[in-house]
Amino acid sequence: MIQVKELVKTYADLLAVDHISFNVEKGDIVGLLGPNGAGKTTTMKILTCFMPATSGVAKVAGHDVFKESLEVRRHIGYMPENVPLYPEMRVNEFLSYRGRLKGLKGQSLINRMNAVIDACELGQVRSRIIEQLSKGNKQRVGLADALIGDPDLLVLDEPTIGLDPNQVRKVRELIKEIGRDRTVILSTHILPEVEMVCEKVIIMYKGKIVAQDSMSNLRSGNKKRYCVEVKAPKSEVERALLDVKEAYEIRTSESEGWVRPRCSRAFRRKTSPRRSSSFCRNTPGPCGF
Amino acid sequence: MRNFRTLYKRELATLYYTPTSYVVMCVFLIVVGWLFWILVNYLNAPSKPLEANVFGYLFGGTFIYWMVVAAVTSALTMRLFSEEYRTGTIEMLMTTPVTDTQVVLSKFSAALTFLMLMWVPTLIYVYILGKFTTVDYGVVFAGYLGTFLLNCMLTSLGIMISSTNKSQFVSFFVTFIGILMLFSLNFMQDVVSNKWRVVYRYASVLEQFNPFTKGVISSQSVVYFLSITAFLLFCTVKSVESRKWR
Numbered sequence: 440m441i442q443v444k445e446l447v448k449t450y451a452d453l454l455a456v457d458h459i460s461f462n463v464e465k466g467d468i469v470g471l472l473g474p475n476g477a478g479k480t481t482t483m484k485i486l487t488c489f490m491p492a493t494s495g496v497a498k499v500a501g502h503d504v505f506k507e508s509l510e511v512r513r514h515i516g517y518m519p520e521n522v523p524l525y526p527e528m529r530v531n532e533f534l535s536y537r538g539r540l541k542g543l544k545g546q547s548l549i550n551r552m553n554a555v556i557d558a559c560e561l562g563q564v565r566s567r568i569i570e571q572l573s574k575g576n577k578q579r580v581g582l583a584d585a586l587i588g589d590p591d592l593l594v595l596d597e598p599t600i601g602l603d604p605n606q607v608r609k610v611r612e613l614i615k616e617i618g619r620d621r622t623v624i625l626s627t628h629i630l631p632e633v634e635m636v637c638e639k640v641i642i643m644y645k646g647k648i649v650a651q652d653s654m655s656n657l658r659s660g661n662k663k664r665y666c667v668e669v670k671a672p673k674s675e676v677e678r679a680l681l682d683v684k685e686a687y688e689i690r691t692s693e694s695e696g697w698v699r700p701r702c703s704r705a706f707r708r709k710t711s712p713r714r715s716s717s718f719c720r721n722t723p724g725p726c727g728f
Numbered sequence: 729m730r731n732f733r734t735l736y737k738r739e740l741a742t743l744y745y746t747p748t749s750y751v752v753m754c755v756f757l758i759v760v761g762w763l764f765w766i767l768v769n770y771l772n773a774p775s776k777p778l779e780a781n782v783f784g785y786l787f788g789g790t791f792i793y794w795m796v797v798a799a800v801t802s803a804l805t806m807r808l809f810s811e812e813y814r815t816g817t818i819e820m821l822m823t824t825p826v827t828d829t830q831v832v833l834s835k836f837s838a839a840l841t842f843l844m845l846m847w848v849p850t851l852i853y854v855y856i857l858g859k860f861t862t863v864d865y866g867v868v869f870a871g872y873l874g875t876f877l878l879n880c881m882l883t884s885l886g887i888m889i890s891s892t893n894k895s896q897f898v899s900f901f902v903t904f905i906g907i908l909m910l911f912s913l914n915f916m917q918d919v920v921s922n923k924w925r926v927v928y929r930y931a932s933v934l935e936q937f938n939p940f941t942k943g944v945i946s947s948q949s950v951v952y953f954l955s956i957t958a959f960l961l962f963c964t965v966k967s968v969e970s971r972k973w974r
Contacts, residue, residue, distance in 0.1 A: 450974075487823040491972050513824040519823075523816035525738075527745045539734040540824045584820070 440465045440592055440622045441486065448481050455481040457646035458495070463639075465591075468618040470637035471626040477643040479626035480520055480702060483596050486624070487517045498590060512588055513542070516585035520596040522577055526570035530561055532675035533569060534587055541588030555583040559613065575606035582610070586617065593617065595625040611636050668697045675701055731826045732834050743804065752803045754844055759796045760786070761790030766855045771861065784941040786853065787871040788878075788934070797882065798907035804842060806899040808835045809968070813894040828968045833952035834889050836961060843879045847872070865945035866904025874940025876931070877953035882907055891967040907933075 441463040448456040456478040464468050471479045485492045486499060488508040495573065497504045500514040503632060525533060529553065538548045556565055559579040564572060569580060578598065585593055599607045599612060614623060614636055633640050633654070640657060642650040669676050673691060676698045680689050691700040743749050767785035788794065812818040857863050883970065885906055890899040914932035917925045929935050936949040 484819070489819050489823055490974075509825045509827070512823055515823065517820070519816060519819045521816065523820055525742070525817060526815075527742060528738075536734060536738050537824070540731060540826060542825065544730075588824075627797070684805045 440467070440500060441624065442498040443482075443486075444496045446482070446485065447493045448478070448485060448490075448498055449493045454646055456485070456492070459491050459643070459646075459648045460554060461641055461648060461651055463622060463624060465622055466620075467639050468615070468623045468637045469625070470633035470640045471624065471643060472628065472630065472640055473625075473626075474628055476644040476645075479643055480596055481544055483517075483594050483624070483626060487515055487594055488512055513588075514591045515594060516588055516590035516592070517594045518581045518585040518596060518598060520600070520675070522581035524569050524577060526586075528567065529566055529568055530572070531556070533580065534583055538587045543588070551589065551630070555586045558617070558658045559583040560609075575602050575610075578602060578606070578610060579613075582613065582617075591621055591622045593621060593625075595623065597627060598625055599627070607632075615697065632694035640649075666700050670697055673698050681701045732830050733836035735826065735831060736838050739808075739835050740841055743838060743842045744809070748803060748807075749842065752800050756796060756800050756846055757849060759792060760850050760853075763790060763793060764850075766790070766856075767853075767925050783867055783871050783943075784938075786850070787875060787941045789941060792935075794908070794911045797878070798904050798911070800846075800901035801843065801879070801882040801886050801907065802900045805883055805890055805903060806896045807890070808887050809837060809891040810894055810896045810899045814896075822971075826836050829965050832887070832891075832961060832964045832968060836883060836964075839883050839887065840879060843883060844876060847875060864943065867941075870940045870943045871943050873945060874937055874949070877940075877950065877957075878937055880957045881933075881953045881960070884957045884964070885910075888960045888964045888967065891964045 443462070444460050446456055446459050447454070459478075459482065473479055476687075484490050485497055486504060487502050488511050499511045502510045502514075504511050528536070534552050534555065535548060538551060541552055556562055559582050561576070561579055561583060564576055569577065572580065572594045578601075580593075582598070585595065595614065599610050602610060614625065617623065618636075620667065625636070636655060639653050640651065641648055664673065675690065675691050677691055677700070680686055680700055689700055691698055693699070763786055767783075770785065783789075788797075793796040809818070812821065822828075854863060854868050884897070886903040889902045889906065890896075893899060910931075910933045913928050914934040917932070920928060930952075936952045939946045939949055
């Protein structure tokens with residue numbers, strides 16, 4: 440569904456996306472995970488044809504995002520970050536307007552509108568003015584807008600940001616539901632969200648892809664490196680780690696009393712590494728966050 | 729074409745939703761009413777010699793008219809793009825299968841329609857005049873045609889400036905000053921050398937607009953207004969597209 444090859448985007452002197460390549464198959468729910476400023480939103484803006492890349496190729500449904508922009512846009516439902524909507528319009532006016540822009544008309548527009556209003560549970564607020572809606576409902580309107588053209592690919596930029604926990608849960612369920620019969624790519628900086636919703640994850644950091652794999656592979660393998668945080672004096676932590684025979688390449692950094700040692704595990708030795716003591720608070724995971 | 733119609737309808741509806749438009753409409757009608765009162769006063773004073781362009785009072789003959797036209801056009805065009813940039817809705821708009829040209833033309837047409845509909849109530853003045861005196865309807869028609877062409881040009885200037893920045897206030901201010909500068913080129917021709925005088929005179933909005941109030945539809949003026957409109961709309965499309973080159 441999506442093919443990205445050596446994509447680069449620079450803003451003036453800032454390198455926002457740095458030679459990234461990935462593929463997304465039809466029907467996948469893919470999470471773009473990374474801290475703020477990792478290049479997730481930029482990648483999405485390029486995929487949705489809002490702006491072109493500096494170099495590299497990106498294709499959606501077989502069409503180049505730069506050369507066949509209009510064709511690509513027909514395949515995409517996009518919900519930008521913070522869900523910009525026209526505040527003065529009513530929900531059904533807005534959805535009807537967006538549906539028309541995406542090529543629907545007559546009875547098919549009405550049917551599609553009813554379907555997305557049902558799917559996004561907007562029935563009670565369909566004739567309310569968007570400005571007066573709660574944040575959660577606005578988010579739903581954004582999602583309904585992304586869905587109205589019945590797109591093959593749904594691009595959602597931080598779909599749960601700013602919602603209360605209850606709404607977050609509902610939106611995640613909704614995305615999962617939607618993702619059954621179409622491709623979804625969503626960005627987030629919340630790891631559990633990816634774990635709950637996505638089948639595949641692409642981890643970005645400072646414009647680069649640091650890992651991409653299916654959730655199950657990431658969970659089971661690749662634990663060559665550990666990242667733990669310990670509250671103890673730095674020198675003591677280092678001394679304690681030196682006693683662990685299996686650990687090498689130890690680097691430690693310190694902030695606010697927490698020491699963060701990073702070390703790699705030597706697989707050559709058969710003995711299992713000594714379990715960390717009870718003051719460790721992190722589970723093993725890819726380093727860098 | 730379908731996309732254009734959808735976009736145009738939304739833009740026009742938004743102009744009628746926003747309270748600013750009603751304030752603008754009110755101020756405009758009050759001022760035009762006042763200008764009509766001046767016109768009637770002039771016609772009632774037999775001591776004054778009758779000029780050919782009495783309709784100049786209604787169309788462009790007074791400084792206040794230009795101030796109001798500048799303010800009204802700036803206020804109506806300021807939000808067209810600036811607001812979309814500020815709230816981020818431009819991202820949503822430009823990721824649907826519509827072209828930049830369709831978006832620019834629909835916004836332009838909607839603002840122009842609103843401006844011209846504002847002029848419709850002024851036809852009542854023509855009707856009242858017709859009741860009490862003989863009116864040359866040819867002159868009236870030329871006056872309205874001139875107003876239409878003038879509004880085309882000023883709206884395209886406003887939309888062009890709105891497409892360059894996020895702030896409605898900046899858009900308003902720059903458009904307002906821009907229109908007043910075009911207007912004042914007429915006065916500046918007296919302070920420049922002979923060589924430049926003809927350029928200033930040709931570029932002056934006032935100079936090009938005046939024939940219409942006398943009932944003269946000159947092809948030079950029509951070309952002047954339409955070509956500048958087309959050029960400014962072209963610049964707007966390029967300005968909207970510029971997000972792709974940055």
